[in-house]
Every structure is written in C-alpha cells, then in structure tokens.
Amino acid sequence: MKAYLISIGDELLIGQTTNTNAAFIGSKLTEIQLKIGRTSVIADDVDEVKKEFQIAYNTSDLIIVTGGLGPTHDDITLKAVVDFFDAELVLNEEVLADVEALFKKRGREITELNRKQAYIPKNAEPIRNSRGTAPGLYIEKDGKTFVVMPGVPYEMQGMMEKFVIPRLVEKMGGLSEFKYTKNLLTTGIPESFLYERLGNLDDLLGSAKLAFLPNQFGVKMRLTVSGDTEDDARTNLEEIEQKIRSFVGRFIYGSNGDSLEDVVSRLLIDRGLTVAVAESCTGGLISSRLTNIAGSSNFFERGMITYSNGAKVENLKVSEDLLVEKGAVSLEVARQMAEGIRAVSMTDIGLAVTGIMGPDGGTDDKPVGLVYIGICDDKICTAKEFRFGDDRLLNKDRTSQAALDMLRRHLLGISYDE
Amino acid sequence: MKAYLISIGDELLIGQTTNTNAAFIGSKLTEIQLKIGRTSVIADDVDEVKKEFQIAYNTSDLIIVTGGLGPTHDDITLKAVVDFFDAELVLNEEVLADVEALFKKRGREITELNRKQAYIPKNAEPIRNSRGTAPGLYIEKDGKTFVVMPGVPYEMQGMMEKFVIPRLVEKMGGLSEFKYTKNLLTTGIPESFLYERLGNLDDLLGSAKLAFLPNQFGVKMRLTVSGDTEDDARTNLEEIEQKIRSFVGRFIYGSNGDSLEDVVSRLLIDRGLTVAVAESCTGGLISSRLTNIAGSSNFFERGMITYSNGAKVENLKVSEDLLVEKGAVSLEVARQMAEGIRAVSMTDIGLAVTGIMGPDGGTDDKPVGLVYIGICDDKICTAKEFRFGDDRLLNKDRTSQAALDMLRRHLLGISYDE
Numbered sequence: 090m091k092a093y094l095i096s097i098g099d100e101l102l103i104g105q106t107t108n109t110n111a112a113f114i115g116s117k118l119t120e121i122q123l124k125i126g127r128t129s130v131i132a133d134d135v136d137e138v139k140k141e142f143q144i145a146y147n148t149s150d151l152i153i154v155t156g157g158l159g160p161t162h163d164d165i166t167l168k169a170v171v172d173f174f175d176a177e178l179v180l181n182e183e184v185l186a187d188v189e190a191l192f193k194k195r196g197r198e199i200t201e202l203n204r205k206q207a208y209i210p211k212n213a214e215p216i217r218n219s220r221g222t223a224p225g226l227y228i229e230k231d232g233k234t235f236v237v238m239p240g241v242p243y244e245m246q247g248m249m250e251k252f253v254i255p256r257l258v259e260k261m262g263g264l265s266e267f268k269y270t271k272n273l274l275t276t277g278i279p280e281s282f283l284y285e286r287l288g289n290l291d292d293l294l295g296s297a298k299l300a301f302l303p304n305q306f307g308v309k310m311r312l313t314v315s316g317d318t319e320d321d322a323r324t325n326l327e328e329i330e331q332k333i334r335s336f337v338g339r340f341i342y343g344s345n346g347d348s349l350e351d352v353v354s355r356l357l358i359d360r361g362l363t364v365a366v367a368e369s370c371t372g373g374l375i376s377s378r379l380t381n382i383a384g385s386s387n388f389f390e391r392g393m394i395t396y397s398n399g400a401k402v403e404n405l406k407v408s409e410d411l412l413v414e415k416g417a418v419s420l421e422v423a424r425q426m427a428e429g430i431r432a433v434s435m436t437d438i439g440l441a442v443t444g445i446m447g448p449d450g451g452t453d454d455k456p457v458g459l460v461y462i463g464i465c466d467d468k469i470c471t472a473k474e475f476r477f478g479d480d481r482l483l484n485k486d487r488t489s490q491a492a493l494d495m496l497r498r499h500l501l502g503i504s505y506d507e
Numbered sequence: 508m509k510a511y512l513i514s515i516g517d518e519l520l521i522g523q524t525t526n527t528n529a530a531f532i533g534s535k536l537t538e539i540q541l542k543i544g545r546t547s548v549i550a551d552d553v554d555e556v557k558k559e560f561q562i563a564y565n566t567s568d569l570i571i572v573t574g575g576l577g578p579t580h581d582d583i584t585l586k587a588v589v590d591f592f593d594a595e596l597v598l599n600e601e602v603l604a605d606v607e608a609l610f611k612k613r614g615r616e617i618t619e620l621n622r623k624q625a626y627i628p629k630n631a632e633p634i635r636n637s638r639g640t641a642p643g644l645y646i647e648k649d650g651k652t653f654v655v656m657p658g659v660p661y662e663m664q665g666m667m668e669k670f671v672i673p674r675l676v677e678k679m680g681g682l683s684e685f686k687y688t689k690n691l692l693t694t695g696i697p698e699s700f701l702y703e704r705l706g707n708l709d710d711l712l713g714s715a716k717l718a719f720l721p722n723q724f725g726v727k728m729r730l731t732v733s734g735d736t737e738d739d740a741r742t743n744l745e746e747i748e749q750k751i752r753s754f755v756g757r758f759i760y761g762s763n764g765d766s767l768e769d770v771v772s773r774l775l776i777d778r779g780l781t782v783a784v785a786e787s788c789t790g791g792l793i794s795s796r797l798t799n800i801a802g803s804s805n806f807f808e809r810g811m812i813t814y815s816n817g818a819k820v821e822n823l824k825v826s827e828d829l830l831v832e833k834g835a836v837s838l839e840v841a842r843q844m845a846e847g848i849r850a851v852s853m854t855d856i857g858l859a860v861t862g863i864m865g866p867d868g869g870t871d872d873k874p875v876g877l878v879y880i881g882i883c884d885d886k887i888c889t890a891k892e893f894r895f896g897d898d899r900l901l902n903k904d905r906t907s908q909a910a911l912d913m914l915r916r917h918l919l920g921i922s923y924d925e
Contacts, residue, residue, distance in 0.1 A: 099718065100718060100720060100729065101529075101530070101533070101546070102533050102543040102544075102545075102546060103533050103534060103536075103537040103543065104529070104530040104531060104532065104533030104534030104535070104537060105530075105534070105688075105690075105729065106530070106720070107525060107526070107527050107529075107530040108525070108526050108529065108530070108546075109525050111519075111522070111525075111526065111548065112519075112522040112523075112524070112525040112526070113522060114522065115519070115520055115521050115522030116521060116522030116523070117522070118521075118522075119521040119522060125520040125521065126520075126550065126555075127520075127547060127548065127549060127550075127555075128519070128520060128526075128547065128548035129545060129546065129547040129548070130529065130545065130546035130547070131545060132544065132545075137544075137545075159698065159719065159721070160698065160699050160702070161698065161699075161702050161719050162708060163716075163718050163719070191896075194874065194876060194894065194896065194897075195876075195894045195895070195896070196894040197697070200699050200700070200703065202699045202702065202703070203699055219897070220896070220898065220901075222699075241721065241722065243723075243898075243901070366812075368791070371795070371798075372791075372794050372795050372797065372798025372799070372803070372807070372810070373786070373790075373791030373792065373793070373794030373795035373798065373810050373812065374791065374795040375791070376790050376791030376812045377789070377790045377791035377792040377795050377903070379790065380788075380789075380790025380791065380812070380814065380903075381790070381899070381900060381903065383865070383866050383867065383899055384867065385790070385814070386814055386815070389790070389814050390814060390815050390817075390818065391811070391812055391813055391814050391815060391817075391818035391822070392790070392791055392810075392811070392812030392814070393809070393810070393811060393812070393822075394784075394791065394794045394798075394809055394810030394811070394812070395809055396798065396803075396804055396807055396808060396809050396810070397804070397808050397809060399808075400808065400809035400852070403851075404809070404811075404822075433821075434818070447801070448801050449801065449802070481799070481801055482799060485795070485798075485799070
C-alpha cells in the first residue's frame with residue numbers, strides 16, 4: 090500500500106504555517122510500515138484540489154488529505170470531495186449529536202454554520218472529532234482509501250490515533266515485518282559526553298541503530314532494532330538497552346513518550362509522598378509541569394512563586410540577612426527556600442529554584458544562566474549550582490528540567506552528580 | 508510568474524524532519540509577490556525526481572528544488588538535473604576555489620568527494636555557498652527558471668537571500684504590485700461567531716482576503732490586501748482593519764507575532780501597575796507565561812499555586828465556610844482568591860483561577876472544563892464563569908488565555924462579556 094499526503098491551505102504555501110501535519114502523519118504511517126510516496130501542498134482552490142485528488146488517485150492506494158474542512162468560506166475541501174466523488178451531502182445524525190454535545194458542554198448555542206458541518210458525503214464514513222466540530226471522512230472506492238481530516242493539528246492527531254491508524258492496520262491484516270524502536274530519554278548530560286560514555290558503538294549495537302536527538306530538555310537516544318520474529322526483535326532490543334543502561338543509566342529518566350513530570354509523579358504516588366515547590370526564576374513553570382499530570386492533587390500540595398525578595402521572606406521565611414549577605418541567587422537561599430516551602434506546606438519534600446534567566450540582570454560574578462536548586466526532606470536539605478545559557482525561555486525550560494530531575498534522583502536515591 | 512517548490516528527501520516523507528524549507532521559501536517568495544502554486548515532497552529516487560521536474564516544468568514558470576545535493580550516496584538531485592537537461596558536468600573553477608577556501612578555513616584537507624562537488628551542469632550558473640560545500644544551481648531554459656539548492660536550511664537560506672531573491676526581483680523588473688498581510692489575533696470567541704459578527708464578507712473585504720486560523724489560544728485572522736502603490740495597499744489595509752475592529756475589536760488582543768502575555772505586560776508597564784496571581788487549576792501556567800517576558804519583575808510581584816483547600820485558606824484567606832458551602836470551584840471562591848492574593852501581595856491587581864481540568868473530578872453539576880476566573884483592584888472585585896473542553900492540557904492553555912484576556916480587558920476598561 091502506497092500513501093500520498095495532500096495538505097490544503099494557502100497559509101502553508103505562503104509559509105505562514107510550517108507543515109507539521111505532514112511530518113506527524115509521515116511518522117505515524119512509517120511506524121506501521123506504510124510507504125509514503127509523495128507529499129504535496131495545494132492552495133485553497135477547488136479546481137486545484139480536485140486535480141490533485143485525481144493525480145493521487147492514479148498513483149497511490151491511500152490518499153490522506155488535511156485542511157480546509159472548517160465552517161468558513163475559505164474551507165473548500167468538502168466541496169472538492171463532493172465534486173470528485175459526485176456524492177451528495179447527507180445529514181449524519183451521529184456527527185450532529187457530537188457537535189451539539191460539544192456546544193452544549195461549552196454552554197453555547199449551536200449556529201447554522203456548525204450544524205452544516207454535520208452534512209457529509211453519502212459515500213463517506215465519518216471520523217468523529219472529539220476535539221472540534223468538523224468530522225473527518227473515510228472513503229473507500231475501487232480499492233483505494235481516501236482519508237480527509239481537519240488541518241488543526243490536535244484534531245487531526247486525535248483522529249489519526251483513534252481511528253485512522255487502527256483501521257489501516259486492520260486493513261493490512263496486521264503488521265508483517267518486525268522492527269522495534271525505543272526512545273531512551275536522558276537529561277543532565279550533553280550529547281558528546283553521552284556518546285563517549287557508551288564506548289565503541291559498533292560493539293554495542295551490532296546491526297541495531299542509535300540516533301542522538303538533543304533539545305533543551307536533554308538528549309533522546311532512539312534505538313532501532315530488527316528481528317525475524319517479534320520475539321527476536323524485542324529480545325535484541327532489551328539486551329542492547331541493558332548495556333546502554335549499564336553505562337549511562339542514571340541519566341535515563343524515562344522512555345518513549347514519557348515526560349520527566351510523568352516519571353516524577355509516578356514515583357511520588359508510588360511512595361505516597363507529597364511535594365511543594367518554591368520558584369523564583371522559573372515563575373511557575375515547575376509547578377505547571379507537575380500539575381499537567383492528571384491526579385496531581387494527590388502529590389502536589391502548593392507552589393509559591395516568590396519573585397520579589399519580600400515574597401521570599403514573608404512566604405518562605407528566608408532570612409533577610411542572608412538575602413543581603415549572599416544575594417537572592419545563591420546556594421544558601423535556594424536551600425532556605427526549599428526548607429521554607431516544605432515547612433509552610435507541611436509536605437514530605439520541598440523543592441526550590443532561584444536563578445538569573447536573562448537577558449538582563451547578570452553580573453561578572455553571577456552571570457545570566459546561573460541557577461541554584463534546593464531540595465529538602467526530613468533528613469536531607471541541600472542545594473546544587475547549575476550554569477545554563479543566554480536565552481530566557483530555554484533557561485526556564487532547562488531549569489525546570491534540572492529541578493524535576495533532582496527530585497527524581499532524590500526519590501530514587503541516585504547521586505545528583507554526573 | 509508562478510512558482511513550484513520541490514523538496515527532496517526520505518527524511519521529510521517519513522516525518523523525521525519537518526519541512527521548514529518550504530515555509531521559508533514560501534514566505535520569501537510571497538514577500539516579492541510571487542505566487543506559489545504548489546509544494547511537493549519527493550523521495551530520494553532519481554526517476555521520481557525527474558518525473559516531478561517534468562510536472563513542475565509543464566505547469567510553472569519558476570521551479571525551486573531543495574535537498575539531495577550532498578556528497579553521499581543518497582544525494583541524487585544532481586544526477587536528476589543532469590539527466591533532465593541532458594547536460595554534461597564541467598568543473599567550475601570558482602566553485603572549486605570556494606570549496607578549497609572553506610576547507611582551508613576549517614583546517615582540514617579537502618577530500619576527493621568534496622572536489623567532485625565543484626562539477627556542475629554546463630547549462631547552469633553556480634549559486635555560491637558561503638556556508639557549506641555544495642553549490643546551488645541557477646538554470647534558465649525556454650523561459651522557465653530552475654533553482655536548485657541544498658536542503659540544509661542554513662545554507663539554503665543564505666543562497667535565497669544573497670542570490671535567488673535579488674535575481675528574481677531583477678528578472679521581474681522590480682516589484683509592480685504591493686501586498687500587505689497583517690494577522691489580527693483574537694481570543695474569547697469561536698471561529699463561527701467571529702465570522703458571523705463580521706457580516707457580509709464580500710462587502711467588508713472587496714478584493715482583500717481574510718483567513719481564519721483557530722487554535723486553543725484563539726482565532727488568528729489573516730488579512731491580505733493589495734494595491735497599485737505601497738501607500739495604496741497600506742491605506743486599504745488600515746481601512747479594512749478599522750471596519751473589522753468596529754465589529755469585533757474587543758476580541759482582538761494583538762497583531763502579527765504578539766503573544767497575549769506580551770500585550771498584557773506592555774499594558775501593565777505603561778500604566779505602572781503590579782499584579783499577583785493565585786492559581787488553582789492552571790498550576791502555575793499563568794505566572795509562567797507572565798514571567799516569560801523579560802523584565803517581568805517590574806510588574807509581577809508573586810504567584811501562589813493554592814492547589815489544596817488548606818493553601819487557599821492559609822495563603823489567600825479564603826473562608827472555610829465558603830469552601831464548604833460553594834465548593835472550591837465556584838464564582839465566590841474565585842473572587843475571594845483574587846481579593847486574597849491582592850491583599851497579601853499588596854499589588855494593584857489580583858488575578859485568580861479555579862476550575863476542573865480533567866480528566867477526572869467532574870460531576871453533573873460541575874463538569875470537567877468548568878472554570879471561574881476572578882479579578883480585583885481597589886475598585887472592582889468580580890469573577891466570571893467559563894466552560895472549556897475535556898482535554899486537561901488544552902484546558903490549562905485555554906484557562907490561562909482567558910485569565911490573561913480578562914486582565915487585558917480590565918486594563919483597557921473593556922467589558923468581559925461577549
């Protein structure tokens with residue numbers, strides 16, 4: 090089965106929007122071993138879209154279309170589908186119920202424009218949209234499969250994961266070749282150091298592949314292993330993963346889609362521990378990441394964003410003398426903040442950060458990128474220095490990651506050092 | 508002149524790399540008023556590439572190709588160009604000198620593989636590459652223009668800016684039509700409602716274009732206006748923008764690349780006002796967004812993430828009776844939280860949110876997605892109900908956006924209502 094992706098939208102052609110949908114769909118199809126022959130971007134123009142449908146239809150088995158399904162005048166995809174298949178539009182009660190439910194939930198009256206979105210071509214099966222009003226369309230004709238989805242990335246992604254991928258796997262009668270990919274997620278160690286600690290890669294990997302993909306949260310190692318059978322591939326992968334862990338295990342916080350906050354949350358819940366967070370330079374980002382996790386009220390008690398010195402003294406009982414003597418960005422203040430937030434919140438653990446995110450506020454002595462992270466429980470109360478870069482937003486991301494990793498290591502009893 | 512962009516590379520098809528080159532080239536061509544008819548992504552396969560060249564050649568005047576020009580085995584673009592134009596490769600001394608100079612600068616010996624990159628088709632003019640070893644190619648034939656560049660974004664961007672764009676403008680005899688695009692950023696109103704409030708779009712727009720681009724933070728309206736002169740185009744755009752603002756002005760928080768936190772920060776700084784934030788359900792996200800702004804310590808005093816009821820009582824002086832009577836997620840508690848955070852922080856404004864982000868914790872009476880936002884200054888103290896969706900992270904984004912927009916409207920004296 091050979092796939093052809095069509096993205097519709099002037100905003101893609103003129104470069105106002107980068108085509109991330111093609112990358113997402115490409116990677117999802119690749120995961121299920123489908124070959125993508127071609128990707129194209131077409132203007133919001135019915136005739137152009139119909140011509141492109143014909144080219145795709147002549148050369149491919151699976152055609153995936155995104156964009157132009159909204160309720161307004163520049164959304165022309167539905168018209169192109171109706172014309173191309175010469176299919177009339179009929180009201181789909183299931184879709185109408187979905188749209189009505191969505192509006193009811195948001196406490197709004199449904200408009201005529203939205204009600205119109207429940208009309209779909211007669212030859213199509215609707216792909217239900219739990220994240221918006223426009224349904225997707227699934228059409229089979231002459232052995233060819235047409236999938237049409239909205240261009241809004243999170244709506245399209247929901248449809249791909251819940252409907253399109255399972256349906257295609259079913260259609261192919263399951264997967265035939267065995268390849269496993271696992272992402273091992275590290276933080277707190279630069280790419281080149283990680284590479285060196287792994288030693289000779291040929292010895293380590295054999296025929297497997299390892300890619301290093303760095304960003305501000307750490308380095309993702311993508312390990313890809315093949316095998317003749319499913320068991321073979323899995324066993325090979327596990328063996329190599331164990332070797333990798335023997336070299337750099339302390340830096341690996343999770344795998345595949347894990348976020349560090351997922352991992353830390355599971356550890357806190359497993360141990361029945363609670364945490365409170367005092368943030369200066371990260372301005373709420375650490376707490377926001379922890380509360381991204383469903384059920385965070387079980388382990389997250391409160392957070393304080395003590396941006397001003399006054400707030401540090403009033404809310405966290407940091408000593409005014411210490412603030413004057415050492416400065417707000419210091420090892421000692423980070424420790425007192427962690428101690429203070431733990432005491433006022435009566436949690437098991439207190440976590441605190443203070444630092445200089447930039448672009449201004451740095452000195453020779455305390456440059457932009459300098460950060461101190463403190464952590465305290467009923468036995469230990471300590472802090473550690475970090476040095477990050479010049480970019481304010483990247484520094485916030487890096488600091489939040491380092492703080493959550495200190496919490497992870499604390500919970501696992503791993504040293505904070507490299 | 509109509510353009511056709513071709514990107515070559517398996518990594519784009521399988522979604523390992525997002526096609527940012529197409530967006531960059533699209534925006535550059537749009538700036539000089541060239542129309543892009545189509546963008547495609549093709550596999551590293553000589554026959555496929557040649558077929559695509561033919562299609563582009565038949566339908567367009569300007570063909571821009573990126574990728575597959577490197578020195579390794581999977582770089583097949585040069586071969587496709589040679590075949591397509593039936594042109595022999597000849598050594599270009601200028602390019603050879605560039606490659607030799609680059610290697611000398613990096614202190615490395617030039618390899619045979621790199622020397623080979625100085626051979627270009629006889630009918631091509633080289634596009635010199637100051638950032639890498641592969642030259643670009645500029646070919647004119649039968650009134651059609653072919654531009655071939657490496658896929659490395661930084662190298663391609665240098666060539667576009669230094670060579671391709673100036674050459675195309677020269678070829679067109681300067682710019683003849685003037686086009687302006689402006690993005691008007693709205694929040695707090697769904698796409699379909701916005702559309703309806705604008706009335707008859709043909710009357711409003713004339714020959715201008717308006718596109719609606721929604722995401723969880725709001726709907727972006729992209730307005731594009733042309734004119735015979737630069738002044739004409741600008742005046743037309745301003746007129747239409749004023750009309751749009753007369754219909755939906757209160758929902759427009761900014762334009763082009765603004766974020767809502769940029770806008771709110773500027774308003775706070777202009778007015779010399781300070782704010783403190785009390786967050787329950789958003790868990791620090793609102794404070795984190797405000798502190799993304801450099802210099803936020805001038806207006807952001809502190810934040811409290813009062814996740815537990817205990818924290819609401821202790822830190823914000825919310826009444827325990829009220830929490831029992833109305834529940835933590837209620838209009839009254841949101842208002843008391845805003846009042847409380849303002850009082851303890853001694854700021855001009857207090858902003859507070861409480862809600863149910865999901866996936867759990869909803870009831871018939873108080874479903875997932877229910878949010879209350881409170882805002883207080885020395886004169887007004889009020890709260891408003893919102894209803895969002897099911898997805899926890901999207902709900903956090905939406906709630907933070909709604910809260911910052913309430914703050915914006917408060918600062919501008921605009922009603923909070925639709």
